[in-house]
Amino acid sequence: MRGAPSALLLALGAAMALGPLSSASAATIPDVGGARLERVAFADLPGWEADDHAAALAAFQVSCGPILEGRAALRPAAAAGVDLLAACRAALPVAPADARAFFERVFVPHRVIPPSGRGFLTGYYEPELAGALAPTARFATPLRARPAGLVSLAEGETRPGVDAALRAALRDGAGGFRPVPTRAEIEEGALGDAAPAIVWLEEPGEAFIVHVQGSARIRLDDGRVLRVGYAGRNGHPYTSIGRLLVERGAIDRDAMSLERLLGWLRENPDEARALMRENASYIFFTLLDSHDDALGPIGGAGVPLTPGRSLAVDRGLWPYGLPFWLSGALPDADGVVHPLARLMVAQDTGSAILGPARGDWFVGSGARAGTRAGLIRHATDFVVLLPRSETERHQGALGGESRR
Incomplete structure (x- = not known):
């Protein structure tokens, strides 16, 4: 999804x-x-x-x-x-x-x-990327699991202590709720062990694209192909980094494409890290080990996509x-x-x-x-x-x- x-x-x-x-x-x-x-x-x-x-x-x-x-x-x-x-x-x-x-x-x-x-x-599509089940010098960018206390909120649904504009909350362990950290805060370790990594990718830009697409196939060194699917989000608003790059003149609007965006992220790693953090939205994933390889990823409705x-x-x-x-x-x-x-x-x-x-x-x-x-x-x-x-x-x- x-x-x-x-x-x-x-x-x-x-x-x-x-x-x-x-x-x-x-x-x-x-x-x-x-x-x-x-x-x-x-x-x-x-x-x-x-x-x-x-x-x-x-x-x-x-x-x-x-x-x-x-x-x-x-x-x-x-x-x-x-x-x-x-x-x-x-x-x-x-x-x-x-x-x-x-x-x-x-x-x-x-x-x-x-x-x-x-x-x-x-x-949109389901990317296929190289990855690993444990961090290495090559694979150092995680995709994280859904935190156990995450509560997804529908439109108009709120929780005490959480901004009504947010579409998710975290149980605070004392019967209340708190906002889920932003992308930047999660990358700095704000969730600790509550959202463990389930797979590791090579590039931060690749992980960002998986967040955007909501699913991926991960090729391991031993030849296995795993699938990860959407398991929740932190509920913060989404900001298009492609639009930001166009507005700032980094990429011409007519030339913008997925390949061009990934290329810019690779070529400008320091600026890319700051740019991606301007999108406060963060996606959590789950491994789909038993998912039929012939089917598409699971969409928001909870069914495989065609x-x-x-x-x-x-x-x-x-x-x-x-x-x-x-x-x-x-x-x-x-x-x-x-x-x-x-x-x-x-x-x-x-x-x-x-x-x-x-x-x-x-x-x-x-x-x-x-x-x-x-x-x-x-x-x-x-x-x-x-x-x-x-x-x-x-x-x-x-x-x-x-x-x-």
Whole structure:
């Protein structure tokens, strides 16, 4: 799940808790996080018929597990609501060949129109890096485990003695709470043995990128490959160091990429250490020894991500499991731009993913996926598929609703 990728506070307040999660209720809600929802038909979505709906259905069915079981998410998001729950129940018996018909029968597309007119999409990936299980002269930068007393806080949730803006707290051992230290404080030893290192990496910049991506594959000298996944964060606000470098003129905006950022961090170690500490957010990890190597890392929803189908969204505005149709144009790993017309599923979140038409697309694992993810910073059109209300589902069963 994305490490850096806090969520935008709801402009809708209690209305969102009731949920614009059905097409009927959406008509009564003026906006979501400042964006207008405009109901459209599936026929209005360019490329809809040609997409691999079975792949999207498989991702959606994975997302439905926690929703149907009432299982808590790794990072809490907006409530799913009864209509999304009903959509999940309906999805269980659907075969891949019937995927398109399922989405058209159970959901209604709504164009998400933010004040800027279009949404914005970035990409993220699962790095693969060399590492060690014990510190050495080469491997001296730790990834740390979640402290035992860490409490993750949802939007609007607070703890006594902790700033309401923070999204996590530490139990103080006396029945109270205290703020979790910042990145700089943790690196200076503020957590002591409470957050032991689980693996050691070669470069501080590499560790920072793992914090941003939220997961990684670690290659050991004996040939084993371990996986680390997101286990929590210190709850402090995220600051983009790439944006800081652009603002300060260190890297041109058009030239900014993941490779360029890593190169700058390597070439400027002293400045890099200070720069990375300007991002107070810090991510904790866990070893995923039993995780299926064929699956992606675990996202904020608590399910494995699917390369090309999993989307990180603003968890304060959208529930996990909602399908989104994205259209536009994106580069591949070679920089060649291709049309984008794809159904994705909200399965993750990130501290930098703020707004109703802001997404982060999980590209995959490894260096080539990282190259592509680093190139994706593109205006994109977002359409959210909201589950039909019970009334509309009944009308559809009676033939009163077009499945266009």
